[in-house]
Amino acid sequence: MKPINKSGLHTLYLLMIVEGLSMLGTRMTSMSIGIWLYHSTHQTTPILWIALFNELPAMLAGSIAGIVVDRLPKRIVLLLSDTGQAIGSALLVMSLWFGFFSLPLLLTIVFFQGICAMFQSPAAQTVTALLTSEEQRDRVNGIRETIFPLAGIIAPALVGLLYTPLGITGIVILDGITFLVSTIFLLTLRLPDEMKEKLILDQEKVALRDIVGGIVFMFQNRLLGLVAYVGVINFLLNGTLEMVVPYVSGASGDVGWGISFVLIGMNAGAFVGALIVASIGHFRDRIKTMSQGYVMTGLMFIVFAMAKDSIWLGIALLLLMIPLPVGNAMLSSHLQSVVPSALQGRVFAFVYQINMTSSVLSFFAMGPLVDRVLQPAAAKGELSWFISFVGDQAVSGIVILYLAAGTVITTVSLTVMILRRK
Template identity: 40%
Template sequence: MNATRPQVAPTLRTFYTLVLTQTLSLIGSRMTSIAIGIRVSVDTGQAAPLLLVAFFNELPPMLFGSAAGVLVDRWDRRWVMMLSDAGQAVGSLLLLASFLSGSFQLWHLYVIVFLQGTFAMFQSPAEDAVTSVLVADAHRDRANALKQMAFPLAGVIAPAVTGLIYPAVGIAGVVAVDMITFLVAVAVVFRMHIPQPPPSEEGKAASGGFWRELRGGLAYLGSRRALLGLIVYFTVFNFLLNGPLDLGIPYLIKITGSESTTGLLLAAMNAGALVGGAAITLRRKTWKRINVFMPAFLLTGAMFIVYGTSRSPIPLAISMFWLLFTLPLGWGLFTSLLQSKTPPDMQGRVFSVFSQLGFVASTTSFLLVGPLVDRVLEPAVKPGWAFTPIVGDQPGAGMGLVLVVVGGVILVMTIVTYALPVIRRIETDLPDYQV
């Protein structure tokens, strides 16, 4: 008797192919970011230009993210993803031309990353919305886990590959690789068949002109307090998370006094993110998603406190591993929940609102935390200062205080939010939308 292999649904194959190509494109983008960082740092010796690069790249989704969601819901989402990758490839081509011609100036970079950020703001809501029509709800946690794992995977691969090829090909060669990954993504998506979302009553009621559809997406969230409440929770969480996490390298170097130890600790952090993404698949179907990711974020808060008070490599590694372990787990499960509770033909708008608020929160966090640490907290550290019993009085103690306070706020915020009955009952009170 011949054993038969289990068949993979065509839409699942399409999804896996999409994730693979977008991960490849993400690796290319990370490589370019690293190469630009090296080039600009060597040329200017300043950190401000790199901060401006990040700012101009995130400015379009901060300003226009919700508007992009209307177009994601209006247009064929396959073409939206192709347009996004193609537009970013054009940006890479312009950057390559600037370097090869020898006329590169910093303002070229700012204009190009703004252009790429404009096209990129369509990518994430389109991918999240496409996942709903390609993957059934029973498999969606695993699907979103794979997407979450792409970011730490690119964080591991891109620096290694860039370090190998940058001395040989320079920044122009790295940008060329990035452009090729974008073009590969366009070619692969062009050959895909991605079903259009079925029309819903909510989508029909919110259809009409551009502004009516934009207001319709906001009204949908406004009429569902639990969903809106969780989006606000994640927005505040984003604000608390991103600036303090960005302190990792300077904090660890000051605490350990070793670049090699810092590198190993950052590797432990990336390993936690990869394992956390994989752990989503272990959720039992009888467990509600809310009852997994909210307790996971309690662990996030606790690990921030351990991270901010630890002084030796082992507790630092343990806290950093578990800190990053919780993030893809929580984000992946909330993405699945949002997909199941939002009509497929309105998901572009809903995910764009979520994404826009996240960009505003994370950028504000970056802008505030740096000056707070450099100008206020670290200069205030001295023997016997008020927080010595908690974080010590060594260099880096000011950053440690930020981590401890953030951990405490996350714990309190999560306990209060999770205690609300409307939040705990969200998966039973709100209907699921099946594709």
């Protein structure tokens, strides 16, 4: 394989910087809207609806987005995605300025931006494969994995600094500016695939085989099991990690610096994990590395469930989070290496669709499981044998969930490692 020249890597790193700015603006807007909506309505349900409507397009039509990514030049896909999201931000600003804002309008805008975003993720993955060699991908994907935790650290600080002087409108304008910067950069960019690709309108009508082409390839090359494995891990992680704040406050009794320390550890762990991948640069067995990391995550879930002091809770959560960006980077590099370029859009879109679906199902399942099943059972003494082990506390239901999730993640990951040896 020919090495990718340095100009290709420079282009990719510039794309990552622009992507990071867009993500930072998006997270600032999300936090600001959440604050503004809660103070306006004193309800949390609208905030949950926003998250659902943003992820719904990828859940329902992610595979179709992959066809577009495979047929159109990747720069055009990214350009249209950023332009669409900028239009959504502009419409939101106008609604706030001219007084026609409403929750249905907000959900419509969020849904539209979710449609744009579902094209962006698979397109960005295919661009990484296009501009990197096999030896460079682990490091590049590791660097990409630093973007999300960095945005998670910086966005709250900026919102705290800017929300009062700028208000919700000012924050949304900043978000729109980040998309505008990305759009201008993409207008000046040219990628290698633009000389080879034809517009989707010039090609034959999309057939069923086009939609399932990526899935068929994954089935034939034993990749569906890997995607299902990652989907199960995502299902067990997302809903449970959303309970960190109530769990820490209930387990330690510390609602001040203790929660802040634990949340900092959470973001720091993800950032450290991404830095580890970027520093090492190349891994011989990516799936083994990913599975070993998930074993560590499962074990740390159990430690996190048993810890009571805020310091130990923060340390356990930091160690729990480190393997997650490692696993994401390993999966991306593996698929970028084994999937033909003509199918990468569909494969990454399908993986994105599975991850979004498992995440949303986790959000819907884990809360009611704790509130309606585990915690009431613990309160009624139906799990006395278990309570004698974990202790009788207000968050016993969450403790049981964490122990179960950690056990399943560890067991499934060890099973994957054993099966790969055969």
